[in-house]
Amino acid sequence: MLETGESLLLRITPAADTGGEGARDPVEGLVTVANPCLSGGTLDIFLEANLPPALAYVYGHAPVARALLDVGRVLGLDARPASPGEPLPPDLDVVVVATHGRDEEKVLIEAARSGVPYIGLVASPKRGAAVLAGLDITEERRARIHTPAGLDIGARTPAEIALSVYAEIIALRPQVARAARPAAGSAAPQAVAENVDPVCGMTVAITPATLSLDLAAGRVYFCGPGCQHAFADDPSRYAHA
Template sequence: MSEFIGMPAPRRRAPAAADLQARAAELRSGREAYVLATVVRAQRPTSAKAGDRALVLSDGTMEGFVGGVCATDTVRAQGLRLLELRRTDRSVLLRITPEAEEPREEDGLIAVGQPCLSGGTLEIFLEAVLPPVLVHVYGDSPIARAFAAVGRAMGYQVEVSADPLAAIAGDTAAVLVASHGVAEEPVLREALAKGVPYIGLIASRRRGAAVLARVDGGERVHVPAGLDIGARTPGEVAVSVYAELISLR
């Protein structure tokens, strides 16, 4: 009841910053999306203070402390809204105040009226933290190595394997096959079965057609993979394929 008009209840103990940082690191390593909520300004009376933090998970769970029940519910709702946008650069300043009548949004600011606040105003910075794009590269060729180098330079998480039976994670955004004819079909079938959005095969149009004729659903595979930019070197081929991936995403 600490957010209702009247005297605020004693402030609850917030989790240690190190604990929250460790939890955030755990979420990142597990490729789980979350929103980091940080109180940047607290106009008393409020139960939160500047520097308080919380994590909003994709299932609505909140860990940490950014205020009482009314503030928490608002932060949860706006945090989930950010996660639904699925943009890595998405952040917003949330102002929760009893003075606003209707929600208002402009230039990275969302102002939300909350009459059950105890009279103060909170400004909370919300930052969506999404897992990096996951790319599975199959092969041990110069082009496969270029896929790894270019993808990592772009900030993607690139998993490289020369094992055609290696597992493909369910949230993989792209599978790039660059083994030059070695055990391509099992990888393509697995990628198609997992519903990977982008599947690229490094092969000539003629050889690629012969390979895909033996793979159900092969019409979804991009071959020759990449945009036609006159690529010749492994690095140029990698750039052309990632450019196609970006254009389609």
């Protein structure tokens, strides 16, 4: 959901036959998951991604670059003018180079090596191919640079060129989602310790706030107070767990 920005309706139900954990229902946008907790009941939750605006760096000072800034802001992006040599932030989503031959290579190489999801070079097909061929990067990274940037919609004016670039970004959005790319230099996510609630069978993340009881055999963790109280009333009933 965070990767694509799509909304969905999550149904949490004790029913065992849900087609598998996280299975999608025949109803479009509905995802059903099983919850074996003894509290029972079915809960529908509408989840809507509320993500920060995509951050776009635009390089250049010509009319096309100015149009990229204006159109990007109208579309809700955080579009900012940038200069070659300026450090790239780890949360950068878009780089569009419209410098018309000035300092292009350095910007494209840095963006490709940093893993920026969308990189576009505004250039003719012939010049764009020549620029890509001269970049000191791997073929895999070179293939991620879009040139001529934008969809072929017959654009002529700076505003139309900017529109074609953002149309391509929107079309590729599921593939270039921010959540699919780890930030440069970020550490691997820490593993979270888990245990199984002996009453309902749910997997419980062990945190300082997780409910638990200390027994001679060790500590037992629970998903909620209902399971904790049920276990405390008759521990022998759950000895099999």
